[in-house]
Amino acid sequence: MSLSMMETEAKSRSGAEAKAERPKLTVKDFKGKVDPDWCPGCGDFGVLAALKQALVELELQPHEVITISGIGCSSNLPGYINAYGMHTLHGRALAVATGAQLANHKLKVIVTGGDGDGYAIGGNHFLHTLRRNVDLTYLVMDNQIYGLTTGQISPTSIKGMKTKSTPFGSVENPINPIPLAIAGGATYVARGFTGQQKHLVEIIKGGIQHRGFALIDVFSPCVTYNHDNSHEFFKARVKRLEEMGHDPTDFHAAMDKAYLW
Amino acid sequence: MSLSMMETEAKSRSGAEAKAERPKLTVKDFKGKVDPDWCPGCGDFGVLAALKQALVELELQPHEVITISGIGCSSNLPGYINAYGMHTLHGRALAVATGAQLANHKLKVIVTGGDGDGYAIGGNHFLHTLRRNVDLTYLVMDNQIYGLTTGQISPTSIKGMKTKSTPFGSVENPINPIPLAIAGGATYVARGFTGQQKHLVEIIKGGIQHRGFALIDVFSPCVTYNHDNSHEFFKARVKRLEEMGHDPTDFHAAMDKAYLW
Amino acid sequence: MDKFDLAIGIGGAAGQGIATPGDILARIFVRRGLHLNAYNAYQSIIRGGHIFLTLRTSDRPVLSMGDKLDVLIPLNQDSMDRHLKLMRAGSAVLYNSDKIKPGAAADGVQLCPFSVKELAPNIKGDLVQNTIALGAILRLLGVEFKPLEDILTLQFKRKGEAVIAENVGVARAGYEYAAAHFKSFPFSLPNTGKRLAFLEGNQALAMGGAAAGVRFYCAYPMSPSTGVLHWMARHGRQLGIMVRQVEDEIGVINMAIGAAHAGCRAMCATSGGGFALMSEGLGSAAMMEIPVVCIDVQRAGPATGVPTKTEQGDLWQVIGAGQGDYPRIIVAPTTILDCFKTVPQLFNLVDKFQCPGIILSDLLLSEGRSSVDPSELDFNVPIDRGEVIGLNGDGPPGNGYQRYRLNESGISPRALPGTPGYVHVVATDEHDEDGVLISDEFTNPHKRQAIHEKRMRKMEGILSLLEPPEIFGSRHAEVTLVGWGSTQGVIREAIEKLAEEEGIVANHLQIKWLVPLHSEEIPALLSQSKKVIIVENNYSGQFARYLRSETSVVADGHVRKYDGEPFMPHHIVEGVKAILAGTSKKYVPVHEVMV
């Protein structure tokens, strides 16, 4: 599989805008009210860290940002970061976030959730948010499993995967969110991996600066319920497209790379 | 836009199976209990005619077929054909049809609906039916409008289209179901036009014979509420890929052609 | 002087252009200060089928479509056949004799045939018969031609002189033909001097939203609620209301919640099926404590049901919507004007109490039309956004701000995202005063109980602000008719009829505020009644059962209708007679006409 970043209609915000002199903050300033209760080793720690880092580097302040999630282990993120937050219903984060963004364009709206939340029950909002191209940054902590409900297949689980709901192996083909998002009209699509923090921070910053909808699908291993797709599994397989000399604006290339996984 | 047909994992049924000698039927035998109450000139008449013709040519009998629809003008089709039928809730036809097919593999399940029913409210079932690849034939009467509710935008309405819900023009990008279906993992994807009956009959037959999920998106003009996409509009624009010498198994080519519209 | 009361029925197939003559007549009536009620019986079909528009006008407020027709204008044979039998002595039937043949008419019914071929020999199309009939009916009503000429001129202005001339000519032909061949009515159309407005229920709901300062409206089309979306889409721009059509109703309610959380007054509308899909979202709004208003325009159910027919069948759905107990307000406006007034009232309540509000309308109200005194359409209504921090710029320093601070009222000030110093998280999971989840690591039954009670305490505060219902009519009535929502007008009229025609004195209790319910006041009022009859437009007596659940009140009888058509006054009159006579405890009228 591949870590990628593709931006059509490249309209990044001029860094300037953000630059109005404002207190220099550190990641500590974004520490939430409580510590994450994720399992030790959960990939989501890496996404949280990268998000905080990105916010610091973009010189955003806690009250300017709102993180909006659905329900899932990953969706608990808003409780672990010092910013405005909404912990909405399972699968509904994108719809709520769209409403919030349309109602207040000044908000930096960051949607944080899981593969089940976003691609299973939330699939229809996902499909239509892609084409609506509202200014949202969507961070999917993709662990190819339902973590919070203790381990069932998700839409990104590979065929044959054995889980509590598929003890004899999943019979369904997984979706690949990257080509799907491209075909659906997304204007910024990236894939990250919690094992590559620098790259992850970069694509999150890119997504937040991108004017329009940005999908960032992050391989974020579930150490408790998904032993097929472990940290090591990804480490062994991920490539960085930029390093592979990929031109982020070439649609075909993007489609090819999208299928590398 | 283009009329196309793409079949990966080409596992068409041997005509043989259907050939066990059985009464020769005509389209009259598929006439429903009541006549369609569609507006005179509605494209859906063409889809109904092509479907009946396809069933006749495949030598299927009314009791072997079940048409399953949601709600909409197009979704009224099951009432107009002599076959088993279900007129389910708006947007839910694919889910119901999947259940019926899984419960009785012998049934030829044909799902008939509209662009709003299938791609708007039914979008999530669409997305997941694509990858599930259950043996269904999905006929979408795509008129780029909500007909039954007297004219609002649908997900396939072109940007800028003026409707009762968008009197100043739609601000949203339409979805293109063809590339979406391909990226979503569909194994048979075709586009038809009610103005080209022979081709339409062929792709419907192909879809029914295809083992797995077949999406057939048919341009079926709404003469009452969509004057932007009229019969003439399509006539002037549709090309036949087969005539253009398109190789139905070339993925890239398919993706290109998919975007021809 | 005797009350002037005239009902005109225009019937035909979908696509025959019944709306136009209806609108023109309506405009002529209200411009003369006459009151009006219009009900259009139609079907979920674009062409064909049968549509029947009942236009009733009077010099006094018109409460319902009434029981009788004075004028019938059948635009095709089908409509003639369905309705001629209902026409009584003194009435007139206007029709195109080229295509339509009358059947047997009752004595004293004036048949007024006219030939389109003769009167408009060289005009093509079916619509011309409507214009001729228009001219003729105005003549029968003793109205001068001018008002019709003015309206036609206005109407076809964009189409140019020629079209105007043609239509005015045709109308005049009808007018003069009637003068020469038909007997005018013994009265002529009054003119009260003042001018009235003319409103559809959905339009009133949308305008009520505008008056309430709604800034975000989204919906997924669903009959019979779509009129609200159409009005908002057309007028949103100049009113500064963002309007969006969403992929489905789940998206709708959640998008509205997002907008509301960001500080907008947000509203959406749907019908029963869409409401079912929204029910989880409504509970989440109550849990996060975000104010949002949802309109459910009821239609005949269950499931897809009869999309173009009316019913009061969603009461239990709306009361039960969503898992668990949560605070919310449910209100059923009683008239089209009340639709307009209810929306701002409800927004002030949901903003104050930070909970969802649901308006229960129905097809009768939402797609019905009625005259309204323009002075009643007040857009400068009081607005109370409740305790909101950051609505107008930054708030005071928010040291130690707690979103869900426990208190007596159950209302904790809410801060809008973007406000410095008030950073917090709202959650659909159970949480503590700080918004920290107590569903996982910090599970705590005592905190759970306290915060749950805080939310539910709002219901007492809400009830204390709601206007209690009152008995309308004589204290010494033999029977009290109880209704809710849209049936107010027809019940009032039935009560008049009972007095006039049957010598039965009935009074009336109409319930508007359903949740919370005035469960002290209502039984107190009804304890004065000799008999109680509940009138509602559904099968199972949803309101009767709800009223009983809150008050133990058991009615002496029930009048129910669930065939898709609204009550006509005589249906209720017959029901009350049957019940008082003891021949029935539950009376279900039969709808005479096949519309």
Added chain:
Amino acid sequence: MDKFDLAIGIGGAAGQGIATPGDILARIFVRRGLHLNAYNAYQSIIRGGHIFLTLRTSDRPVLSMGDKLDVLIPLNQDSMDRHLKLMRAGSAVLYNSDKIKPGAAADGVQLCPFSVKELAPNIKGDLVQNTIALGAILRLLGVEFKPLEDILTLQFKRKGEAVIAENVGVARAGYEYAAAHFKSFPFSLPNTGKRLAFLEGNQALAMGGAAAGVRFYCAYPMSPSTGVLHWMARHGRQLGIMVRQVEDEIGVINMAIGAAHAGCRAMCATSGGGFALMSEGLGSAAMMEIPVVCIDVQRAGPATGVPTKTEQGDLWQVIGAGQGDYPRIIVAPTTILDCFKTVPQLFNLVDKFQCPGIILSDLLLSEGRSSVDPSELDFNVPIDRGEVIGLNGDGPPGNGYQRYRLNESGISPRALPGTPGYVHVVATDEHDEDGVLISDEFTNPHKRQAIHEKRMRKMEGILSLLEPPEIFGSRHAEVTLVGWGSTQGVIREAIEKLAEEEGIVANHLQIKWLVPLHSEEIPALLSQSKKVIIVENNYSGQFARYLRSETSVVADGHVRKYDGEPFMPHHIVEGVKAILAGTSKKYVPVHEVMV
């Protein structure tokens, strides 16, 4: 002889492996024919937090988790701190003294510290303390070591001799250390000679489905209902049940409806939030007249609420689910065994009456575990598929078959798709006897009324087949406790306590069949009661309000709990005392332990 009744509490953090010793003890108990009840108080968290398992065993049926602990095994300091204060004279506390320090204990509480370092010096990992404690507790209970050795051997068979030896060794060390250092209980664990089974509620529901001949099961995971999916997924293959995880709950209910229409018995399960999403679909099943069963395992709401805590908060949601009036059956099983028995009962009813059926379980029942007499788990239950044509091959010639033929019972024979000669369309739009839509061109209020009445007539037929509820206990009781669904056991036990400890004679009425309700029988039964107290696990008294809506019965008092934890017997006892003493009409107990 005095009843043997022992409760063991094992507490610690998620991930400390509390389940294993729990299961082992449970197995030892049921193998001796002892009855058992297990309740696991846990949280929506994968690691950390606090979990507390209460295992209660007796020589007589165990009705609830009870009020007291005889043995406490805290696996960490947190659990020691939370529970030691609850331990009373005669009880024992076993803990790893290397890591855990006791606080002040009440007199007569035996503290039983053991050092893992000493007893298992060269074994790594936290889990070893569980095994040592297991050995020790069995010694205190006067059980020989053999049964534990057998089970450990079985348990670790796959892991090989070494592992077996290690675990058995550690367990024996604990066993012997206890013998040497701790005082055994004055009694020893009885052995009734027979063997009992041990079942979780969700497992019982799934097995009930298998017994009923379910052929299609689909679901979207949602706590606390997911156990049904897991059981089905694991056993579906060999049972010939197709099992599918679907993209969302809307897909679930509609897929189940499709499978049911094709002829399978189809079932699905969810919790409140998922049920909200299914509500539209359930109404459509009733409209198309397709039998389907949906289980709602309630959890604390509203919205996401507290996913791992129990409540009876969905009653009104389930009663109101979906727009319009439609026939359906709602049942709340009263015990874990009843979960198993209810599913086939309900399937026979929904098949006969061609409507949806809803089972209301809750976390207490679905994730609770109880001993069951294996002979009670009868898989050869009577199956009645109702009037179905084409189920076993083709039917008789279907000349003029009408899917929705009107008749007395409201039940029209249904034909399965694929059957020659019975081609028809089922519709969620209103339709005539032929299945032809009457929502558009053919709108017809008379047909609408007739077919709506036909559907609703089924409710009378259903009621006539339901077993009416009965009063349990003395006819001359001072008070009747009324409950519904899962609270049966704890209410029964509270009644025993009231008699034994307070000299208060109470009897009991537990309602299982909720819709349709025995609205004649229930008030008749309660009219014999001196006082009526309704006990339920929610804030607003959902059952009390529903009962009143159907019967006007108003209870004299209410005991309610809505903090997420289930009732313990003494909560109800205190409530009844307070209400009888007149100090309170609505008693809400405080849950003592912070689990």
